[in-house]
Amino acid sequence: MEKQVDILIVGAGISGIGIAAHLSKNSPQRSFEIIERRESFGGTWDLFKYPGIRSDSDMSTFGFNFKPWQKANVLADGASIKGYIGEVVDEYKLKEKIHFNHRVLTANYDSATKKWQVQIEDAQKNVQTWIANFVVGCTGYYNYDQGYQPDYPGKENFKGQFINPQFWPENLDYTGKKVVIIGSGATAITLVPAMAKGGAGHVTMLQRSPTYIASIPSIDFVYDKTRKFMSEDLAYKFTRARNIGMQRGIFALSKKQPKLVRKLLLKSIEIQLKGKVDMKHFTPTYNPWDQRLCVVPDGDLFKILRTGKASVETDHIEKITENGIQLKSxxxxxxxxxxxxxxxxxxxxxxxxxxxxxxxxxxxxxxxxHGVMVSDVPNMALVIGYVNASWTLKVDVVADYLCRLFNFMDKKGYDEVIAPTDHSAILEETVMGEMSSGYIARAADQLPKQGTKAPWMATHNYLADRKELKNAKFEDGVLKFHKREAQATKKPKLVS
Incomplete structure (x- = not known):
């Protein structure tokens, strides 16, 4: 049995829901269906359940451009973010479009029919064939089945509980227990204060090398004030524009004056630690924004370290023992x-x-x-968010572009679009740019490549992307379109 669909959105996380809402608003003539392998929408914000899980981007930019985040908190916990996504689902009546417990197995584009033939396994493990005109990949960029797990020598000897945050045990009781958290990224710096405040006996953050961490206010007082004399929508737009500008400014300054930004970040941490913790644990060897900058609300990590309820160690693991971790030191x-x-x-x-x-x-x-369509692959878009700003900013600009593209194709009577690869523009660098984070380096054989020139460059600059995609012409000499009426001929004519 075959099911015909117009636009197939793969994933009902923040990307898929955002694309669907934009389509509903701006390309209502286009129908769509959403495939979601999990039992609920939300993606990341439905999967991760570890203590303290929250956004690491401010909510004025992590929220969609069409729906104000109506709370003054700068960062939001996972449940609140899923609730926000749920409001979008309800407002745009998307629930009836989502097929839960459905997994895409394979997808083949057939040039003869100009359609995607998609094999989908349903909740009963039956395999269905769906025929789609266009596929939008909204699955994020990480593996939902497993996180990165180094091979720790002696792990099998450990008599306690060994946990990956991606699969946090429900109702885990860590009251009075000694906890060691391996890592220094966003997850680790969230877990340390959450578990220490939640009753753990002691929490140790064990890192191989330090990460840059900035403390930001938990409440956006300016937004809170402006809401009292501006409309909710106007206050949100003002706050969003301000924060986008600040994000971009800090990133640009980090690249232009890395020594200055490094000095400011380290000085801020030193002030908050008040001499209670050695600064060697917070002094990275790389420049700011060579890896993603981590943020903590109101300096909660530094506060808990000062109390002694948590500590940090910078060392390498020699092996896991029966009752802990033996370090190389x-x-x-x-x-x-x-x-x-x-x-x-x-x-x-x-x-x-x-x-x-x-x-x-x-x-x-x-x-x-344009950071949207995979070269040489017809009728496919891929949503990959920014590494230096809120993921959702990219969702908004990609969605706006796709809606304009679909409207253009419908007006012209096209049913196929393809962006042939400019082989002279390919770099070895991936679309993640110069970021040196381990998870990016490990995935060099999976990520699309960076280009040397437009429209193949991934700029990771929201302001530039918003302008470029808003003004992008489809008849640009790069995109190739195929007209419906030409399908009957053996050699369909490609027009640019």
Whole structure:
């Protein structure tokens, strides 16, 4: 049995829901269906359940451009973010469009019919064939089935609980227990104060190397004030524009004056630690924004370290023992619970086996046209958010562009669009740019490549992307379109 769909959105997380809402608003003539392998929408914000889970971007920019985040808190917990996504689902009546417990197995684009043939496994494990005109990949860029897990020698000997934050045990009781959290990224710096305040006996953050961490206010007082004399919508737009500008300004300054930004960040941490913790644990060897900058609300991490309820160690693991971790320095960390917050395992398109005319599609051999469409692949878009700003900012600009594209194709009578690869523009660098984070380096064989020139460059600059995509012409000499009426001919004419 075959099911015909117009636009197939893969994933009901913040990307998929955002794309769907934009389509409903700006391309109402286009129908769509959403495939979601989980039992609920929300993606990341439905999957992760560890203590303290929250956004690491401010909510004025993490929220959609069409729906104000109506709370003064700068960062939001996971449940609140899922609730926000749920409001969008309800407002745009998307629930009836989402097919839960459905998993895409394979997707093949058939050039003869100009359609995607998608094999989908339903909740009863039956395999269905869906025929789609266009596919939008909204699965994020990490593996939902497993996080990155280093091979720790002696792990099998540990008698306590060994936990990956991606699969947090429900109702875990860590009261009075010694907890060691391996890692220094966003997950680790969230877990440390949350578990220490939640009753753990002692929490140790064990890192191989330090990360840049900035403390930001938990409440946006300016937004809170402006809401009292501006409309909710206007106050949100003002706050959003201000924060976008600040984000971009800090990133640009970090690249232009790395020594200055480094000095400011380290001085801020030193002031908050008040001499209670050695600064060596917070002094990275790399420049600011060579890896993603981590943020903590109201300096909660530094506050808990000052109390002594938590500590930090910078060292390498020699082995896991029966009752903790043996470090290469000779020190032993006793532990009842070990949490391996060592990062994500990147996976493009949720592991779907994609082909074009049954020829395997390897994303690392392609570029992204305007950061939206996979080169040489017809009728496919991929949503990959920013590494230096809120993920949702990219969702908004991609969605706006796609709606304009669909409206253009409908007006002209086109049913196929393709961006042929400009092989002279391909770099070895991935679309993640110069970021040196481990999870990005490990995924070089999966991520699309960066280009040397427009429209193949991934700028990671929201302001530039918003302007470029808003003004982008579709008849630009790069995109190739195929007209419906030409399908009957053996050699359909490609017009640019």
């Amino acid at each position: 000779g020190q032993h960390l006793d532990a009842d619970i070990i949490v391996s917050a060592t990062g994500l395992e990147i996976q493009i398109m949720g592991g779907i086996k994609a082909t074009v005319d049954h020829k395997s599609l390897k994303t690392s051999e392609h570029m992204l046209y």
